[in-house]
Amino acid sequence: MEIIEIPELPSQIKQAAERGELVIFIGAGMSYDLDCADWVTLAKNLIRKCENTLGLNEPLLNNFEATQLRSMLDQSGNSKKVITICNKILSDSGNDDLFLEEMRESLNDNEVAPTNPKLKTYRDLFNLNGIFVTTNADRHIDKIFNPQNIITNKFTGRTELVNKNLYKIHGSINEPASLIFTVEQYFTRYKDKEFIKFLESLFTKTVLFVGYGLGEFELLEHMYKNITLSKNHYFYLGGYYTHEKRLCDFEQMYFDQMKVKLIPYSKDKKGFKQLPLVIEEWVKQIQTTTNVLQNNFDEIDEVLRNPL
Template identity: 35%
Template structure:
């Protein structure tokens, strides 16, 4: 096993004098190279107390720099005092200290002072067989600093022997953890909760084992019983949500995303609670996810794809009463702006549309949202699949919402149609998915618009047609004429009272009215139609109408 992986498995806090980046942060940890008065010891962080190659100005090379770094007034000294002389039972393990670091180590302990501590401190030291006198001398030297020597021999496996020794210690630790974890598989009671939580907090391996245990437990009540204790002890605090880590490696910026294990537990709780709803649990779940969405603010929220996808799944299991539509829309907008657009569109159907189809307010928001998603940065080969999924979801929502509020559906569709037309006219018509899908998308929205109009009462329908006829875009005015054609007996008076010649701005739709309804025309209407035709320029008649 890689020595750095073993170190991670053994440790919770990492303090190094190395400037290299070989030890990588895990489990949500960060790399800290500047220690100031506000620096706190936090789990899984890597503290470069002598600087790192990412911060060369803060690196320590010379004796003068060491002396300056360990002045009593330097925040580093105060930070290390809290590490080495706390009122707790931390176990300290020194690795990689050779002869050149001995004076530094001695100087360091002299500067931070001596104190009675319950800490256990160990240092790995390399020896050859037969170095008993040197071992005795080192043991005496380190004992003065409260450090116990663990020797390993380099005349057999070289310096790689330290990896084997660490692996043995890791194995022993794993056995202890396994024994401790067996105590976790019990129902939480006021008497054992704090003891179990102490075990959980002691090591990331214990924490992972604990959550895997309650996630795999067939007894649903056992899983739910832990929800309140974990909530009350801050396990779902949004500040624990791991952030995206950005580091420069070999001159390239890399991003890593850590998994937040509690999200998987919350997902399971949400499914169990959906099966047998409990108002208190529902309320807390909603509170937790809205805190995650808004932390530290909706505009500067912590981004973690794994967490956010879990949040979306949890929202899908909440009751309608617990859904804040405004926050949900902001969350979806944040999601679409920072992650995969094509991926989210499938998750919306899976987690939201299926669960909230009967809710008018959520349904309207989802229809507006999925129709508003821009297609920028979507791979052209994935575009058709994405477009088809948008249409599929829109159809599901439209069909249901037309039963509830057809006017709102028509308004949403007409607004989208207007945006499509405006956007297309403003684009450069170069090779792009938009260019080839424009007519297809326009036809889809138009068909749904015409279909939804059938659900609207004549009084409101007439006002809609009048409004469309006043638009400057010919496409929108053409749709108004087509609406009249489809509902001629109701809206024919609007057509014949037009001040502007409809043939000029809507040739095919006007032709359809003439073809479909000419037998119904009165003599007055025939005269109006002939006047419209006669008023056209000859070239316009020949090219566009005759």
């Protein structure tokens, strides 16, 4: 599998964008430039929060207990387990507010101006003319959407999929009751029949995964458990070094089980900062070769005139 700086834009993605039927799943990797913590860092921060919070005249976690929890993070996929444990410890001690406080800090939940240069990649994604879905809880991407186009809860089979809408399927830090972060919350959400019907409607379309790490595909496996995948029209844009060609081949074997086509880009020169350049180039190609776009900039300008 060839790994180049700017991979070719698949014709299926281009055509879906032109029809307004491209679903773009946005993962945590899209928020790193905005100083959002990853899952492991959030878990470490919550452990520290429990260490520094007094219960009955002593910290909620002593040094030995905190060390045990940190050791769990050395094992892949355990960050959500640790987050769940810390949430339970804080909740049982009557400190639910401290969990949300750490969430806000880790997600860098400060006011970001819609014109902030760090939002450029989100604005470029917006120009791909898609139906936007994210598992991220931060509010940074919200800045380029009209508030009425952001949906954070009540996902059902009757939820209309609207071009240029943002569906935050794990909720928003702005609405704590909507958040999906603990294991119990995940189980509840992914066993909900109406939510599964919503996912099924998404996966009848062409889907592009952007900003996802392989660790997050555990979540996608949950999504896939209860839905039927009938066509090969799912794509994953991921960064690799050019010497990792064989690794790409191996990972494509994994993605084959989910009918996902891997689109690798080279991160030799710029690391994951190459991703914005790929998206920027794809937007240019769509703008120059399809009928998409004429109103995209007008829509963004409208958001800038009426920020959140």
